[in-house]
Amino acid sequence: MSTTAALPRVPGRRDEILGIAGELFAERGFTATTVREIADAAGILSGSLYHHFDSKEAMADELVREVLDRVLAAYRRIAAGALGPEPALRALVREAFGAIAADRATVALLVNEWNLFTQVPRFGYLRVLEQETERLWVGVLEHGAAVGVFRADLDARMLYRMLRDAIWVSVRWYRADGPVGPDQLADRYVDVLLTGVRSRP
Amino acid sequence: MSTTAALPRVPGRRDEILGIAGELFAERGFTATTVREIADAAGILSGSLYHHFDSKEAMADELVREVLDRVLAAYRRIAAGALGPEPALRALVREAFGAIAADRATVALLVNEWNLFTQVPRFGYLRVLEQETERLWVGVLEHGAAVGVFRADLDARMLYRMLRDAIWVSVRWYRADGPVGPDQLADRYVDVLLTGVRSRP
DNA sequence: GTCTATATTGAGATAGAC
DNA sequence: GTCTATCTCAATATAGAC
Numbered sequence: 270m271s272t273t274a275a276l277p278r279v280p281g282r283r284d285e286i287l288g289i290a291g292e293l294f295a296e297r298g299f300t301a302t303t304v305r306e307i308a309d310a311a312g313i314l315s316g317s318l319y320h321h322f323d324s325k326e327a328m329a330d331e332l333v334r335e336v337l338d339r340v341l342a343a344y345r346r347i348a349a350g351a352l353g354p355e356p357a358l359r360a361l362v363r364e365a366f367g368a369i370a371a372d373r374a375t376v377a378l379l380v381n382e383w384n385l386f387t388q389v390p391r392f393g394y395l396r397v398l399e400q401e402t403e404r405l406w407v408g409v410l411e412h413g414a415a416v417g418v419f420r421a422d423l424d425a426r427m428l429y430r431m432l433r434d435a436i437w438v439s440v441r442w443y444r445a446d447g448p449v450g451p452d453q454l455a456d457r458y459v460d461v462l463l464t465g466v467r468s469r470p
Numbered sequence: 471m472s473t474t475a476a477l478p479r480v481p482g483r484r485d486e487i488l489g490i491a492g493e494l495f496a497e498r499g500f501t502a503t504t505v506r507e508i509a510d511a512a513g514i515l516s517g518s519l520y521h522h523f524d525s526k527e528a529m530a531d532e533l534v535r536e537v538l539d540r541v542l543a544a545y546r547r548i549a550a551g552a553l554g555p556e557p558a559l560r561a562l563v564r565e566a567f568g569a570i571a572a573d574r575a576t577v578a579l580l581v582n583e584w585n586l587f588t589q590v591p592r593f594g595y596l597r598v599l600e601q602e603t604e605r606l607w608v609g610v611l612e613h614g615a616a617v618g619v620f621r622a623d624l625d626a627r628m629l630y631r632m633l634r635d636a637i638w639v640s641v642r643w644y645r646a647d648g649p650v651g652p653d654q655l656a657d658r659y660v661d662v663l664l665t666g667v668r669s670r671p
Numbered sequence: 672g673t674c675t676a677t678a679t680t681g682a683g684a685t686a687g688a689c
Numbered sequence: 690g691t692c693t694a695t696c697t698c699a700a701t702a703t704a705g706a707c
Contacts, residue, residue: 282690298586300501304683317691319684355668381585383642384578385499410667420669424658428667430643431636431659438635441584457625458632465666466611466629467556468621483672505701518673520702 283321286311290328295374299382336375340368348405354413363455365436370445377440484522487512491529496575500583537576549606555614564656566637571646578641
């Protein structure tokens with residue numbers, strides 16, 4: 270019973286290769302990364318990659334799907350929970366920066382190749398997931414306005430996109446292993462968003 | 471004297487082709503756009519492009535340089551001007567959204583291909599321009615904090631990047647020919663940044 | 672300034688042996 | 690699971706005629 274005991278994350282060759290591919294995609298870009306480079310980095314020949322994956326595209330697909338599914342599931346839990354508007358917003362933002370910290374390479378891949386991927390039929394789910402995400406976040410913002418916690422005169426959709434763009438693109442410069450942790454950065458973003466930068470007497 | 475009278479923007483074949491290339495780069499991505507597609511869209515054959523430009527890369531280079539030079543020049547004027555911190559910040563943000571409105575395709579190209587371009591030696595100036603831009607914006611924010619207009623406890627560099635990312639990536643969804651003009655959107659972003667979204671009694 | 676024709680290269684992917 | 694060997698294709702770019 271011990272040999273088949275585990276799904277528990279023994280990385281396995283396949284996942285190892287996938288991780289290597291993800292790092293290269295993030296660093297050099299998806300198109301600019303060749304299957305030969307991936308194979309080299311994994312210590313095998315390019316043809317051998319195709320024992321594990323159908324195509325280069327399939328590798329990126331798998332990376333992106335996994336991260337987005339996890340993030341969206343977390344968003345759903347937060348939006349469905351009984352948190353007040355501010356704690357809910359804070360939890361959403363923390364979740365996003367948490368993903369950047371936990372899956373930096375994949376998030377960078379997604380941010381950098383968004384325009385490319387959204388044109389490939391295989392990645393059609395990206396638009397779908399994005400729409401649900403927008404609904405969830407906008408829901409939290411509008412509810413907050415409805416109960417008087419957030420200003421009533423705000424465009425929730427614009428606000429969501431402004432925040433979303435600021436958060437995700439931070440993957441291009443933010444290092445989670447530096448002095449500022451992801452929750453900390455999340456709180457700073459939320460703080461600015463909530464109270465603004467104008468000094469008050 | 472009338473034949474050589476003008477630099478005044480007669481488009482000319484070359485600029486026309488460059489504009490077509492820019493639209494395709496923005497829409498399909500730089501790498502995914504082939505010189506044949508550009509040539510097709512311009513109504514010529516791919517080889518003929520090389521009468522006007524050295525390479526596909528050179529086309530993108532020219533597009534990006536022109537826009538960034540113009541934007542940075544405007545930033546310099548604003549930062550050097552005698553505006554107060556809030557009007558200066560507003561002017562900077564308006565300038566950025568103005569560029570998105572005026573040169574949507576080129577800004578999209580730059581945002582989408584940032585990771586690619588910054589790895590190509592030819593585009594080394596991107597990092598340089600970005601650094602000066604950061605200095606200018608951070609200078610405005612820090613001056614504002616020093617004179618008590620902005621909160622003193624803020625991380626100006628983080629704030630700049632947050633705002634920069636939010637502004638530029640909006641090129642992926644914002645349409646300047648829609649109901650909200652660029653100055654209007656700029657003012658909304660600045661409004662949120664200055665006063666926050668928390669409702670106050 | 673554009674076309675014809677083509678050189679050249681480098682990519683993703685496949686088949687079958689080991 | 691990896692290697693050997695190779696196919697196939699599409700891309701950028703060039704040379705010289707018109």
